Amino acid sequence: MLDLNGKTALITGGAGGLGLATARAFAREGATIVLWDLDQARGEKALAEGFRFKAVDVADPAAVRAAAAELGPVDVLMNNAGVHTPGDLLEANDGEVMRQLGVNLGSYVWCARAILPGMIERGSGHLVYTASAAGLLGVPGMAVYSATKHAVVGLAESVRMELRRAGHRGIGTTIVCPSFIDTGMFPDNKPPLFTPWLKPEALAEKIVAAVKADRLYVSEPAMVKLIPLLKALPRPVADALCALTGMDRSLRGTSSKKA
Ligand SMILES: NC(=O)c1ccc[n+]([C@@H]2O[C@H](COP(=O)([O-])OP(=O)(O)OC[C@H]3O[C@@H](n4cnc5c(N)ncnc54)[C@H](O)[C@@H]3O)[C@@H](O)[C@H]2O)c1
Numbered sequence: 001m002l003d004l005n006g007k008t009a010l011i012t013g014g015a016g017g018l019g020l021a022t023a024r025a026f027a028r029e030g031a032t033i034v035l036w037d038l039d040q041a042r043g044e045k046a047l048a049e050g051f052r053f054k055a056v057d058v059a060d061p062a063a064v065r066a067a068a069a070e071l072g073p074v075d076v077l078m079n080n081a082g083v084h085t086p087g088d089l090l091e092a093n094d095g096e097v098m099r100q101l102g103v104n105l106g107s108y109v110w111c112a113r114a115i116l117p118g119m120i121e122r123g124s125g126h127l128v129y130t131a132s133a134a135g136l137l138g139v140p141g142m143a144v145y146s147a148t149k150h151a152v153v154g155l156a157e158s159v160r161m162e163l164r165r166a167g168h169r170g171i172g173t174t175i176v177c178p179s180f181i182d183t184g185m186f187p188d189n190k191p192p193l194f195t196p197w198l199k200p201e202a203l204a205e206k207i208v209a210a211v212k213a214d215r216l217y218v219s220e221p222a223m224v225k226l227i228p229l230l231k232a233l234p235r236p237v238a239d240a241l242c243a244l245t246g247m248d249r250s251l252r253g254t255s256s257k258k259a
Contacts, residue, residue, distance in 0.1 A: 004076070008032045009032070009076040019078065023046070059102035081107050084186065131177050133195075172214040179221060
């Protein structure tokens with residue numbers, strides 16, 4: 001079991017939502033917390049809780065490298081910053097598409113590239129990637145978001161294999177694949193059957209437990225663990241199950257809902 005006491009955890013997009021809940025859970029284990037987030041107002045509140053905070057646009061590789069150079073050793077990197085623009089593929093404008101690609105995928109690459117060399121040098125560390133259930137299954141109404149989350153799963157699994165191949169067995173990986181979390185990111189949606197809203201605090205506890213035990217996946221709620229089985233079914237059956245559970249209508253306010 002990884003002992004988090006005295007360790008330093010860096011959480012991107014950590015000034016609110018799931019990131020802040022996980023920061024609190026890491027802090028309860030005795031870890032020192034560093035938060036990078038764009039949202040200065042949220043950051044001020046996190047500072048008042050005793051966490052270190054820096055306003056960093058993690059989608060900007062130069063800003064990430066500069067902020068990383070100011071940090072001492074980072075034992076846990078939680079790549080967690082995320083944005084979502086409602087709408088089907090053809091509804092989003094180019095800027096919104098680029099922002100989702102830049103934050104949800106780009107920042108995970110830049111932060112891993114900035115922080116991983118120190119972990120390799122010390123022979124220890126843990127990478128946490130906040131993906132999504134939408135990183136395991138395509139969801140109508142969030143095509144670009146879902147694409148970035150699939151890419152995060154691919155990034156995390158590939159980097160893990162690269163580290164193993166190079167003999168860096170002391171660096172663990174955890175990929176977080178939650179369905180909808182009650183943080184306000186998806187205010188207008190209706191979760192599918194058997195996937196109740198997740199509470200960020202409860203999910204944060206599961207993430208910390210997975211990091212300590214070096215567990216690769218945190219898939220919540222239980223329905224998410226069944227996605228590989230769903231995908232193994234004949235397509236018409238899988239489509240019918242998606243319709244039956246309401247998964248294909250879970251994003252409100254989009255053309256997928258109006259159709
Ligand atoms: N809320 C959900 O239902 C849900 C479900 C599955 C996965 N997720 C993922 O969980 C993670 C956390 O989301 P959340 O629900 O806590 O939402 P949130 O909006 O509360 O948190 C996201 C944070 O990322 C920060 N951020 C956005 N762009 C940034 C940038 N360029 N640089 C630095 N910080 C930036 C925001 O300021 C915000 O504090 C995200 O990756 C999200 O995609 C959320």
